[in-house]
Amino acid sequence: xxxxxxxxxxxxxxxxxxxxxxxxxxxxxxxxxxxxxxxxxxxxxxxxxxxxxxxxxxxxxxxxxxxxxxxxxxxxxxxxxxxxxxxxxxxxxxxxxxxxxxxxxxxxxxxxxxxxxxxxxxxxxxxxxxxxxxxxxxxxxxxxxxxxxxxxxxxxxxxxxxxxxxxxxxxxxxxxxxxxxxxxxxxxxxxxxxxxxxxxxxxxxxxxxxxxxxxxxxxxxxxxxxxxxxxxxxxxxxxxxxxxxxxxxxxxxxxxxxxxxxxxxxxxxxxxxxxxxxxxxxxxxxxxxxxxxxxxxxxxxxxxxxxxxxxxxxxxxxxxxxxxxxxxxxxxxxxxxxxxxxxxxxxxxxxxxxxxxxxxxxxxxxxxxxxxxxxxxxxxxxxxxxxxxxxxxxxxx
Amino acid sequence: xxxxxxxxxxxxxxxxxxxxxxxxxxxxxxxxxxxxxxxxxxxxxxxxxxxxxxxxxxxxxxxxxxxxxxxxxxxxxxxxxxxxxxxxxxxxxxxxxxxxxxxxxxxxxxxxxxxxxxxxxxxxxxxxxxxxxxxxxxxxxxxxxxxxxxxxxxxxxxxxxxxxxxxx
Numbered sequence: 001x002x003x004x005x006x007x008x009x010x011x012x013x014x015x016x017x018x019x020x021x022x023x024x025x026x027x028x029x030x031x032x033x034x035x036x037x038x039x040x041x042x043x044x045x046x047x048x049x050x051x052x053x054x055x056x057x058x059x060x061x062x063x064x065x066x067x068x069x070x071x072x073x074x075x076x077x078x079x080x081x082x083x084x085x086x087x088x089x090x091x092x093x094x095x096x097x098x099x100x101x102x103x104x105x106x107x108x109x110x111x112x113x114x115x116x117x118x119x120x121x122x123x124x125x126x127x128x129x130x131x132x133x134x135x136x137x138x139x140x141x142x143x144x145x146x147x148x149x150x151x152x153x154x155x156x157x158x159x160x161x162x163x164x165x166x167x168x169x170x171x172x173x174x175x176x177x178x179x180x181x182x183x184x185x186x187x188x189x190x191x192x193x194x195x196x197x198x199x200x201x202x203x204x205x206x207x208x209x210x211x212x213x214x215x216x217x218x219x220x221x222x223x224x225x226x227x228x229x230x231x232x233x234x235x236x237x238x239x240x241x242x243x244x245x246x247x248x249x250x251x252x253x254x255x256x257x258x259x260x261x262x263x264x265x266x267x268x269x270x271x272x273x274x275x276x277x278x279x280x281x282x283x284x285x286x287x288x289x290x291x292x293x294x295x296x297x298x299x300x301x302x303x304x305x306x307x308x309x310x311x312x313x314x315x316x317x318x319x320x321x322x323x324x325x326x327x328x329x330x331x332x333x334x335x336x337x338x339x340x341x342x343x344x345x346x347x348x349x350x351x352x353x354x355x356x357x358x359x360x361x362x363x364x365x366x367x368x369x370x371x372x373x374x375x376x377x378x379x380x381x382x383x384x385x386x387x388x389x390x391x392x393x394x395x396x397x
Numbered sequence: 398x399x400x401x402x403x404x405x406x407x408x409x410x411x412x413x414x415x416x417x418x419x420x421x422x423x424x425x426x427x428x429x430x431x432x433x434x435x436x437x438x439x440x441x442x443x444x445x446x447x448x449x450x451x452x453x454x455x456x457x458x459x460x461x462x463x464x465x466x467x468x469x470x471x472x473x474x475x476x477x478x479x480x481x482x483x484x485x486x487x488x489x490x491x492x493x494x495x496x497x498x499x500x501x502x503x504x505x506x507x508x509x510x511x512x513x514x515x516x517x518x519x520x521x522x523x524x525x526x527x528x529x530x531x532x533x534x535x536x537x538x539x540x541x542x543x544x545x546x547x548x549x550x551x552x553x554x555x556x557x558x559x560x561x562x563x564x565x
Contacts, residue, residue, distance in 0.1 A: 021554060021557065033505045034422035
């Protein structure tokens with residue numbers, strides 16, 4: 001052993017050739033110096049203690065890893081849902097809109113996001129968005145809300161109402177419109193409204209989602225206090241609802257395009273308008289959740305989000321007004337679809353305001369009662385609108 | 398039928414019984430703070446126990462233990478065992494069985510001279526001459542080249558000789 005050690009230490013022998021400090025002597029001296037340490041052998045309970053500590057350490061690491069996993073999962077869920085658990089999609093009772101083309105469920109901003117008054121297209125969680133059927137509004141399109149029973153009068157049907165759907169303006173790329181309905185006879189209507197969106201390609205179910213308007217969604221729709229109000233209408237009285245059509249952002253490589261067109265063919269100005277079976281949509285208001293009214297034509301290249309308010313007494317809330325800009329005016333006369341720049345033309349008529357009795361004629365388009373709604377008024381049906389205020393009855397729900 | 402873990406556990410037990418003392422002496426030579434030697438060796442065994450599924454050969458197990466002791470001693474010298482001192486001690490009020498031996502160690506001229514060396518020189522000398530490792534093994538354990546091990550060893554012996562002569 002000593003010879004072997006001498007051989008091992010041979011390479012350092014030259015440098016360690018000093019009196020009294022030979023490598024072998026150094027090795028022996030080191031052994032002697034620490035010979036007393038550990039002479040009694042390892043502690044008897046030492047190995048048991050080591051094993052216990054190793055297990056405890058492994059347990060702590062497992063707990064830490066599990067906690068980190070739970071934290072990461074919570075963060076991912078929070079990022080996916082955007083902490084908007086209260087968003088409930090408005091789905092039509094007919095086609096069951098609400099399918100989200102964005103399978104990840106992540107919020108997808110509109111191509112026009114970024115400025116004031118713009119709509120942030122906040123998609124609901126995929127689990128909610130994928131549902132079919134009327135998530136809000138009447139439970140079933142044909143079912144009368146129980147609140148109507150308390151009104152003591154029959155529910156308004158399509159024959160009882162004269163409805164007019166209009167796209168009033170385009171603000172920051174978001175098309176704003178409203179629906180007016182005037183009763184011919186005494187009847188009651190219950191909110192929330194049921195909208196139906198269709199396109200020729202039949203992809204509306206997966207590309208368009210309808211949401212209840214919330215103040216946080218960034219649209220310029222009014223904050224209607226109710227959701228599911230019951231309006232008791234006398235003959236000549238009317239009610240309104242407003243909607244906003246926000247196009248979704250196209251995936252990378254696709255060029256967003258879209259425009260809102262009236263039913264009569266007037267184009268709301270929008271850049272890069274391209275029409276295809278997938279991008280041309282028609283939005284209809286379903287009276288009593290059953291009977292569609294004349295649709296409003298809208299466009300969205302890559303899907304859209306519709307925000308809708310509850311029904312309210314006619315003229316109670318103002319229509320969104322575009323910012324004062326010389327280019328904000330839009331033509332109310334039919335224009336070629338290829339028209340890109342908006343034309344400035346004052347509205348030729350005004351929509352009835354609360355208590356007003358001025359009728360709206362077909363083809364001439366309707367303007368908001370404020371007279372400031374510009375840009376592609378779309379009158380899909382005309383009706384004499386004797387807009388007396390409706391009586392709001394608190395919803396039973 | 399014994400599993401790999403069982404075999405390694407038995408190997409760990411055998412290694413503990415055979416080499417605990419030598420590892421404790423190794424730590425005593427590397428550390429300034431002799432009171433932490435047992436903690437370092439115990440920590441080395443805990444780490445080996447946690448990684449026992451990956452260690453199946455006795456030679457590698459001992460080499461892994463030695464390297465762990467060296468690394469922990471180095472960390473202890475840097476941080477003065479701050480982390481290990483915060484760990485709960487198994488018998489905080491009980492005197493260590495090695496206290497008498499440590500007291501002798503503090504009086505040893507060679508140990509005092511050894512502690513005056515640079516850290517690298519001390520590590521090379523201890524592993525080379527006390528643990529009887531080859532230059533290649535020392536180089537592997539310390540993450541150095543063989544040339545560096547030779548250089549540290551040569552200069553370490555020279556410095557140790559000078560310090561011993563100064564103590565006389």
